[in-house]
Amino acid sequence: MFEVQNQPPPLEPYNLFSSDTALREAVRREGASWAEGELTALGAALGSPETVKRGFDANKFTPQLRTLDRYGHRLDEVEFHPAWHELLGLAVKAGLHSSPWAAPKPGAHVARAAGTFMLGQIESGVYCPVAMTYGSVPTLRHAPGIAKEWLPRIFSRDYDHRFIPANLKTAALIGMGMTENQGGSDLRTNTTRAQAAADGSFRLLGHKWFMSAPMCDAFLVLAQSPKGLSCFLMPRWMPDGERNAIQILRLKDKLGNRSNASSEVEFLGAYAQLVGEEGRGIPTIIEMGNYTRLDCCIGSAGLMRQAVAQAVHHARHRTAFQKKLADQPLMTNVLADLAVESEAATALTMRLARAYDENDEAAQVIRRVATPAAKFWICKRTPFVTYEAMEVLGGSGYIEESIMPRLYREAPVNSIWEGSGNIMCLDVLRALDRTPNAADVLRQELNGKDARLKGIADRLNRRFGAADRSDESQARALVRDLVLALQAALLTSHAPATVADAFCASRLNGDGASAFGLLPRGIDLRTIADRAAAAG
């Protein structure tokens, strides 16, 4: 038997919070330092070997659909491996599905964002029902009666995976169904019908082409009622204790996100209650969309962080050509460049989360304009980061026993889900037009911060001018510049000078983004790579 040599130890156990300098600084800066104790405990729990293994198990033993029992009765149940329930239980116990609503206080959305940022690094599938439940709360509040009944269950931290009526459970989770076979971006094409029933509820007839986490206790669903497209809450069980008429037709065979079930469903007169004003379904459910889009940024920034932490860890232990990989100058450049991208994503995501804790004009503009912008850019960058980080591990990065293939397969989903890239960019144009003072508020975020921002701020200003702002073909360019400018403003104000130098030198001249490892001479690459190490 050969001797195993020159192989790095696994990056476990480790604390995902205390070892992440950029995250800890962002949490303090954005107003959630009070949560550091809880986040440190969560970071340790997530980084334990047992939890890491659950992430692997939940993706290896994927959910199974049981449509019928052995006698032919409908079941429409999805069975998950125990690891899935343990991970989801951990997330719910930490309040990641609802804590800012259950216990609102300054910094609550930031603290929760830091928690989910860590959760998604270990297992991204469970993040899906966590994100949808979090996002459902402002929409459910449009129906005070429903909110009174459901919010206490949603606020509970006592995860209950049993498939029984929600009123018999210790906690409830919420999913959503918008996308239909004929269209997911253009929701006005939804064909599912809602018929009013004598008791004031509705019966839904139709289908959804994607409905993830179908074992949630209820779903926010769009359907055409007599007054137009409306939003409904559709529970898995009827008030009389019978199963609701929701048939799960099949589970999607997905590229990644494999621990999570995403289903195709048919509604055969399913019981549902109206949420918000009849005929105003899209504005009602879009409130949920804002929060789930924030979660796409958090989830993707977390994937980047995990990829970079693994890459730096590997390179600090593996030797090639008589030196640690991290000490080979070209590898140091790759690691530093990856670390800069990850830190920029972390900083912007946490700044965005703070806008959900505040309510002044700046916060409203950041929420409305920067959320879709950040979702576009951060989610777009994630596949590149996970791919390059995988290569740092060489052949071992391509092997399923490492987490890298899972991160890579997961990386595109947040860009597609909850509004794909183009839809996000078109939404930014719309938001710029419809949000009072949007361009001025954004200019102020950039103005006078640092001389290096002048070039990108000028370019953005030109784009805010008439032509680009109304030319859809240029929307991606405008949104890219907006995000780069916001990231540069954050890093030049708050990150170590060398990180800000590297970002400005490589990202603001319009030709960044082609590959990693292209940082110019004169930057302290080693310090940047060391800062990203998951040590301490």
Ligand SMILES: Cc1cc2nc3c(=O)[nH]c(=O)nc-3n(C[C@H](O)[C@H](O)[C@H](O)COP(=O)(O)OP(=O)(O)OC[C@H]3O[C@@H](n4cnc5c(N)ncnc54)[C@H](O)[C@@H]3O)c2cc1C
């Ligand atoms: C893993 C996963 C889980 C999901 N879970 C859910 C869920 O739980 N609930 C749910 O409702 N949906 C869910 N979805 C569906 C998802 O939200 C949709 O796939 C997404 O919104 C895109 O819709 P579509 O697939 O119909 O693509 P289309 O609407 O056909 O769009 C295709 C492409 O065209 C682009 N495009 C569309 N219109 C324009 C335009 N005017 N200009 C330029 N480009 C345009 C889009 O950006 C996109 O890139 C899930 C998807 C995935 C992959």
